[in-house]
Amino acid sequence: QVQLQESGPGLVKPSETLSLTCSVSGGSISNYYWCWIRQPPGKGLEWIGYVYYRGTTNYNPSLQSRVTMSVDTSKNQFSLMLSSVTAADTAVYYCARRRTGPEAFDYWGQGTLVTVS
């Protein structure tokens, strides 16, 4: 059974960089798209972007100037960096696997709350 687990600081200061890692177990990171999705407290879901196992990326234009995603296949991990954070970036951050043919987010991490303060 594939499992995803987010890790990283739960508190980040304004103007600093949020950094999270998602560790994948029970399956290979190869051949999938790996995504980050966030949810501000009490609000809906926002897709942040994906990193393909080969390293190609696609980001939400609303965050593109501040987002960097990367993948480490040797560790079965992928990462998110979000720079110049403000209180508006306070959210639960989820990592998720996006399968293709047809597409869907079939596995999710439990989510991690990141507070900017």
Added chain:
Amino acid sequence: AIQMTQSPSSLSASVGDRVTITCRASQGIRNDLGWYQQKPGKAPKLLIYAASRLQSGVPSRFSGSGSGTDFTLTISSLQPEDFATYYCLQDYSYPLTFGGGTRVEIK
């Protein structure tokens, strides 16, 4: 970006009721739509993909339909464990976009 409009934003229903949630895309998205269920404090869970295909392990009381711009999630007989928030997601083009959510509450 494609906008996804879900309705209603919330509803109250009783166990055994038939529940229908709709999602409308701002442009045609073929059948590239998924439905996700989220319970408080938990990650979303995939219910339906490609508009009408039931994810493995999901009860058959859940069904999806639609193509183009209009989609529906139906719960044929609401069970206690179905009280949650439901989101649609368009998989047609980037950026991927979610609907605003429908909260299903106990009447």
